[in-house]
Amino acid sequence: xxxxxxxxxxxxxxxxxxxxxxxxxxxxxxxxxxxxxxxxxxxxxxxxxxxxxxxxxxxxxxxxxxxxxxxxxxxxxxxxxxxxxxxxxxxxxxxxxxxxxxxxxxxxxxxxxxxxxxxxxxxxxxxxxxxxxxxxxxxxxxxxxxxxxxxxxxxxxxxxxxxxxxxxxxxxxxxxxxxxxxxxxxxxxxxx
Amino acid sequence: xxxxxxxxxxxxxxxxxxxxxxxxxxxxxxxxxxxxxxxxxxxxxxxxxxxxxxxxxxxxxxxxxxxxxxxxxxxxxxxxxxxxxxxxxxxxxxxxxxxxxxxxxxxxxxxxxxxxxxxxxxxxxxxxxxxxxxxxxxxxxxxxxxxxxxxxxxxxxxxxxxxxxxxxxxxxxxxxxxxxxxxxxxxxxxxxxxxxxxxxxxxxxxxxxxxxxxxxxxxxxxxxxxxxxxxxxx
Numbered sequence: 001x002x003x004x005x006x007x008x009x010x011x012x013x014x015x016x017x018x019x020x021x022x023x024x025x026x027x028x029x030x031x032x033x034x035x036x037x038x039x040x041x042x043x044x045x046x047x048x049x050x051x052x053x054x055x056x057x058x059x060x061x062x063x064x065x066x067x068x069x070x071x072x073x074x075x076x077x078x079x080x081x082x083x084x085x086x087x088x089x090x091x092x093x094x095x096x097x098x099x100x101x102x103x104x105x106x107x108x109x110x111x112x113x114x115x116x117x118x119x120x121x122x123x124x125x126x127x128x129x130x131x132x133x134x135x136x137x138x139x140x141x142x143x144x145x146x147x148x149x150x151x152x153x154x155x156x157x158x159x160x161x162x163x164x165x166x167x168x169x170x171x172x173x174x175x176x177x178x179x180x181x182x183x184x185x186x187x188x189x190x191x192x
Numbered sequence: 193x194x195x196x197x198x199x200x201x202x203x204x205x206x207x208x209x210x211x212x213x214x215x216x217x218x219x220x221x222x223x224x225x226x227x228x229x230x231x232x233x234x235x236x237x238x239x240x241x242x243x244x245x246x247x248x249x250x251x252x253x254x255x256x257x258x259x260x261x262x263x264x265x266x267x268x269x270x271x272x273x274x275x276x277x278x279x280x281x282x283x284x285x286x287x288x289x290x291x292x293x294x295x296x297x298x299x300x301x302x303x304x305x306x307x308x309x310x311x312x313x314x315x316x317x318x319x320x321x322x323x324x325x326x327x328x329x330x331x332x333x334x335x336x337x338x339x340x341x342x343x344x345x346x347x348x349x350x351x352x353x354x355x356x357x358x359x360x361x362x363x364x365x366x367x368x369x370x371x372x373x374x375x376x377x378x379x380x381x382x383x384x385x386x387x388x389x390x391x392x393x394x395x396x397x398x399x400x401x402x403x404x405x406x407x408x409x410x411x412x413x414x415x416x417x418x419x420x421x422x423x424x425x426x
Contacts, residue, residue, distance in 0.1 A: 003275060017298075068360045128365060158227055191229060
């Protein structure tokens, strides 16, 4: 039986009380937040922050970013990862750009380990917003992992001039990762 | 454990990133070709939420925000199954929904539509599918509301749906519409998916799901990406 995939639609401007109610102060229990770290989480604490820019260079104040990542040893908290049962780190976060005065998304997390022995440490990202009918996928790599990045098969599949759009810039434990939907610096988006 | 990648996202079904009739897409849709990625653990895993993640009334929007009485509006049941393209039920999948109230007003500070709020209705809910991929929400039929996309623009009645499926790659955010709504033919968001696909977003009235003396039933199945036939080398 071949069914057709249900079409995607925009998350719209009013996702906040359904998907990020705690962040925006709505009276509904929050299931997913932007702090992925628990007291017993192993690994180096980092912060990731950035803005989403539209084609006019303006910051998008009603985007929602989701991140999915492995723990410090490169394990995903999912049954498809054979090592997953050892990990207490959930690895999923969500944040809207509507509450920070600078319209940043901000995640408190840990630096992931390298994945399956071949891929450099990275975080998977989904971008949604009003005006985006189908969500886009990208990845966050880390500027202080130059050697691993050079060997990463996904980075190497991207034309060299565009690779910097995928690499977050370290300033101590804070990594800056801006997302550009259009223009000269348009972020690389993947057909996942 | 072998990993079986998912079939591609079907861009015949999903809207283009830039769909000029929906004016906000013009500056917000990405423009360059997507870069193909060989699926790895990063794409074939995803967040897991079990039945313990949802509260007792999370699926019942007619009750989960009551302050001093039931919300105003037409009570409905929205139920259906989450399947993949091959018809396989998707169990233990988190669904999150949000919607306007019966007057077409969202409980959101950005919504300035001059229609009454309902202090007993938030319009947010969630549930997790059962072993057959089935979900069930109780809610109030949402109203239509104006939006500034073009002159005299109104969004058809709809409920926003967010779901995960088996992995990060199967993520879907969509909207459920109602049968027979005259606004559908005028709505650039609904029409951003082509004929033959957009109809998948329209729920069906169901007498079987209607609860006698209580609420009309609407059936809405959601179809996520299926698996490829061949597992990949791990």
